[in-house]
Amino acid sequence: MNKKIVIIGLGLTGISCVNFFLKKGLIPSIIDENDNLKLIKKIPSYIPYHLGSLKENWILNADLIILSPGISVFHPLLLKAKKKGIEIIGDIELFSRYNKTPVIAITGTNGKSTVVNMVSQIMKKNNFNIGIGGNIGYPVLDLLSYTRDFYILEISSFQLETIKKFKIYIALIINISQDHMDRYPLGIKQYRDIKLRIYKNASFCIYNTDNKLCYPKIFYKKKKYITFGTFIGKYKLSFCKKNTYLEVDNKKILNFNNTKLNGIHNYLNFLAVLAITDILKIPKKISLQEINNYKNMDHILQIIHKENGITWINDSKSTNINSTIAALKYLYKKKKIWLLLGGYDKNCELNLLIKYLKNKNNIHIYCFGISSKKILSLYNKSIKVQTMFEALKKIIKLVKYGDTVLLSPACSSIDQFKNFKHRGNEFIKLVKKLHKK
Known part of the structure; x- marks a missing residue:
């Protein structure tokens, strides 16, 4: 394999990509718009690199471009490369081509880290051997070095820009609202279209009925769709006097007022959590006990x-x-x-x-x-x-x-x-x- 591989972006993701290719016996070239030479100390001296700008001739002569999430796939130079037929993917897509472990992928404008954190706690309590990565701070390619029962990935819209055949067991969109409009010149519609990519190759699709932007554009017979929301969904809330309950199939199973959780937005997050743990056939008793004792993460209320x-x-x-x-x-x-x-x-x-x-x-x-x-x-x-x-x-x-x-x-x-x-x-x-x- 003599492909010219160019990695754009030398943060945590870029370095994980470099290490991945070196293990495969391939030497990539690296470009980073930052001209901070400290970054280069993290890679072997024999790897070609260019700092301070996007090097056009390297990009337009590449066979494969691996794009870090911080660089937009809509950059004019990358659009030019795409027009030439050069393949542009990110670390998530690269990971998916080598991964054989089932993936739980979670995206949304808000609540991603909370849901990932809670799902992982419940799965660990039920003795699942899991790996956690993606937007949460641990590069996904590094997960391939370990044997796990499941991977739980927090996925941002930036990472979804470059997926193609990313196979997912459970895909969840918690919510969609305005964010990163500087990245998406066509506005919320463009942002939504990127988020909806997570459903494309998923077996289970979980979405929020409160938020029409989360609804899949097309419903396929082979996929299973599960809903949650304030008033509508398999998993929903019900309100009685001053109490807020978690309901599954119209049956009250938890009083949120007796938990340590703050706010309806958090209650909705945990409806989604329970939807995931039910698919995994984790006893509700374990899931509800963890939800009952859960405290907000740092920097969230x-x-x-x-x-x-x-x-x-x-x-x-x-x-x-x-x-x-x-x-x-x-x-x-x-x-x-x-x-x-x-x-x-x-x-x-x-x-x-x-x-x-x-x-x-x-x-x-x-x-x-x-x-x-x-x-x-x-x-x-x-x-x-x-x-x-x-x-x-x-x-x-x-x-x-x-x-x-x-x-x-x-x-x-x-x-x-x-x-x-x-x-x-x-x-x-x-x-x-x-x-x-």
């Missing part, structure tokens, strides 16, 4: 400090509009909410969020980062600051008993932080620092 009747909440993983709206719906009964918004908005329609805030007299907004000017123009009651710390210093002088301070930015963190975890951890540090004074 995480209460980080309580003092003088004031609650400080880190929801840094809210990197899009719908995620922030879900947080506000959960906290709607609170006396007063001091909301920290901002970052890079990914060209999403922030006015959808502002529209929701305008009728709420108990919400006070402090905005920072690249999108702060846009937020201020859409909602002139916002207070614009340069940094999150500046906002917190102002807020701590104004908060009173019964108030809630909420970091739920509705934007990505890449303008001022490494990622949402870095932003959330900085928020925690700053809150602690301010309370030491």
Whole structure:
């Protein structure tokens, strides 16, 4: 095999691809638009590389291009390569061509990590030997080195752009709403079409009846379709007095009010979790026990400090509009909410969020980062600051008993932080620092 293989992107995914090909006795070439030479120290010195730009002649003379998720398949140079008939895939598709282990693949605008985390906990309790990877931080190609009963993969829209024959046992779309509109110039329709690719070669397709964007465009007889939703679906919610129940086939099996879960968006996540574990024939008793004891992950509605009747909440993983709206719906009964918004908005329609805030007299907004000017123009009651710390210093002088301070930015963190975890951890540090004074 003398194929000219070009790997574009030298992050965790790119390095896993390099190692994969070297094990196969193939030497790929590497391109990265970043000119940081530290990256090159992670690969053998004999591998050809080009940094700082996309090298056109390498791309247009390749036989196979492996694209990291951070680079758009819609880049003009890659569209040119595609027109020439050059195959362009990502690590997910490459993985699928060598994988013989059944895959549970989970995507959605919000809730992916929570669902992956919960499904994996339940499967481990039932003695499944599992591997977890994908968008969650562990490259999928590295999973091939181990024998497992199942792989659970968190899949982003960026990764779905380059799949072709990715075979999946269970495919789940939790929800679809505006996100990454900077990547998809044709808008939400284009974003949705990419997400729906996950159903293409799946045996079981699970989708959210609340969200019509999640519905498969075509229903095939050979596939099995399973539904969940607030009011409609095999798995749904029911409301009786002040209680919210999990129902399966119209039978109440769990009172969510007796769990540690926060918010209807989380209840819906766990309907999807149960749909997966039921397909795997895991006894409901085990699944429900884990759901009953589950606590929110860090950076998702995480209460980080309580003092003088004031609650400080880190929801840094809210990197899009719908995620922030879900947080506000959960906290709607609170006396007063001091909301920290901002970052890079990914060209999403922030006015959808502002529209929701305008009728709420108990919400006070402090905005920072690249999108702060846009937020201020859409909602002139916002207070614009340069940094999150500046906002917190102002807020701590104004908060009173019964108030809630909420970091739920509705934007990505890449303008001022490494990622949402870095932003959330900085928020925690700053809150602690301010309370030491």
